[in-house]
Amino acid sequence: MEAEEILKRAKRVIDEEIEGIKKLKDTIGESFVKAVKLLFSCKGKVIVTGIGKSGHIARKIASTLSSTGTPAHYLHPSEALHGDLGVIDSGDILMAISNSGESAEVLELIPYVKMLGVPLIAITNRKNSTLAKYSDVHLFLNVEKEACPLKLAPTTTSTVTLVLGDALAMTLLELRGFTARDFAIRHPAGALGRKLKLVRDLHHTGEEVPLVREEDPMREVILEMTSKGFGATAVVNSQGKLTGIITDGDLRRFIRRGGNIDKSIAKDVMTTNPKTAKPEEMAMEALRRMEEHKITVLIVVDKSHKPIGIIHLHDILRAEINL
Numbered sequence: 001m002e003a004e005e006i007l008k009r010a011k012r013v014i015d016e017e018i019e020g021i022k023k024l025k026d027t028i029g030e031s032f033v034k035a036v037k038l039l040f041s042c043k044g045k046v047i048v049t050g051i052g053k054s055g056h057i058a059r060k061i062a063s064t065l066s067s068t069g070t071p072a073h074y075l076h077p078s079e080a081l082h083g084d085l086g087v088i089d090s091g092d093i094l095m096a097i098s099n100s101g102e103s104a105e106v107l108e109l110i111p112y113v114k115m116l117g118v119p120l121i122a123i124t125n126r127k128n129s130t131l132a133k134y135s136d137v138h139l140f141l142n143v144e145k146e147a148c149p150l151k152l153a154p155t156t157t158s159t160v161t162l163v164l165g166d167a168l169a170m171t172l173l174e175l176r177g178f179t180a181r182d183f184a185i186r187h188p189a190g191a192l193g194r195k196l197k198l199v200r201d202l203h204h205t206g207e208e209v210p211l212v213r214e215e216d217p218m219r220e221v222i223l224e225m226t227s228k229g230f231g232a233t234a235v236v237n238s239q240g241k242l243t244g245i246i247t248d249g250d251l252r253r254f255i256r257r258g259g260n261i262d263k264s265i266a267k268d269v270m271t272t273n274p275k276t277a278k279p280e281e282m283a284m285e286a287l288r289r290m291e292e293h294k295i296t297v298l299i300v301v302d303k304s305h306k307p308i309g310i311i312h313l314h315d316i317l318r319a320e321i322n323l
Contacts, residue, residue, distance in 0.1 A: 013155065016147040020156040021163050027142040028167070035121050035137045036171050039070060044091030046072040049080070051105050053154040054097040054161070061095070061165030068169050069178040077105035085112055095121045099141075099157045101129020110134050123164060125157055139164060199286050200279035202319055203300045203309035210234060211307060214243060214267040221246060221266050234299045234307040235270045241305045244270030247297070276301045277311055287316045 039046060046065055050058035058074055065072035075087060088094065094113050098106050101124035113120055114134070122135035125143050132138040141164070147155040183196060210233035212221050225233045225246070235244040246269050254269045255261070277286045277298040286298055290313055300309035 009149075013147040016145070017156050017159045020141075020143045020147075020160045023142045023144070024160050024164060027140060028164075031137055031139055032167070035139060036168060036175070038119055038121065038137060039093060039168065039172055040175055042070075042091070042093045044071075044089050044093070046070055046093050046095055047075050047088055048072055048095045048097070049075045049077050049106060049109065050097035051077050051103055053158050054099060054103070057158055057161045057165065058095075058097050060162060061097075061169070064165060064169045065172070067183070068173040069176045069182060070169065070172050077103070077109060081105065081108055085109070088113065088116065088118060090116050090118065093119050093121060095123065096131060096135075097123045097161060098129070098131050099125045099154060099161075101126045101131035103131075107131060123161055197283045197319055197321060198279065199277045199281050199283050199300060199311055200309075202283050202315045203277070203279065203311040204230075204315070205309045209307060209310050211236065212246075212266050213238075214265065214270075216266045218261045218264045218266065218269060221269070222251070222261070230297055230310055230312055232297045232310075234274075234310070235266045236307060242274070242276065242299055242301055242307050243267075244272045245274035245297075245299060246270045247295075274299060276305075279309065283311070283316050283319065283321050286311055287313070287321060290316075 046062070048058040048062040048065070049055075055074075055076065062072040062074040073087060075084060080087075094109065096106050096109070101122065107130055110120070110131075119136045120134065121137045121139065122129075122131045123139045123141065124132050125141040126132065127138070127140055132140075141157055141160050143157045143160050145151060146153065146157060208228065210224050210228035210230055212224050212233050212235055214235055214237055221233060225231065225248075232245055232247040234242055235246060237243045244267070246266060250269055250271055254264070259269065275289055275293055275295060275298055277289070277300050279300055279302075290296060290298065296313040298311050299307050300311055302308050
């Protein structure tokens, strides 16, 4: 088979799956809204089930829901029938995925969930299927044909189901006001976890923070900067609020202008309105601010603008965080 023919076939599959997604976009409506409201009001867990390819998609949907603020678990329907049904509680919701809506293993769960009074959300590609009939909310995929040339292997239906699951999860994320900080808490490991570290995870506090008052003599300021080793110091007023910063660069510029270290105080040398960071913001945002303003340190302040820490560019780079 020639390269041109290989690419032609691949693009046909992609085009057919794109078409399936477009049809889904035109299909979702009242039932989708009802499903979102039901999931949003859930006091327990969302149990997602399916078998075969639908099972693989169900696992991914459960994982996405869990990582974005909606507690969810995947339940294998066959294992459920052999003891795992106990994972379903009366406050839960069951989301069952079946292309035909007639998967025997999934249908056998219906009497149990009905007995518990657990709402059932069905995702199928058949409007009049048994699963759709017994569901509280039916989400119809509206896929006319699979991208598989044999029209047998689940392809377009799997993709469309995955997109529908993402649409549910992301809509719920926004309704919950789920933030990047919330996401970071659920992803503490690996490269993603490093990128989502917060300033408070990396900044220096307490006696490590270089700190002087506006009226302190510059000789004391230089001693503070030298002993703390950050090449900078925060400057505060009589109320302890941050009013400036003095860096090695500020010192050099002051001397070049003819400034006298022996006769000057911190207020004479400091740069006012320094760039700051908040302990609850992501370290990656602090790094972006440093690069934007070509600086190497940020003073970490509390809500009353009092210094509580300092973070250096090297602290962020050591944590293997990059933009």
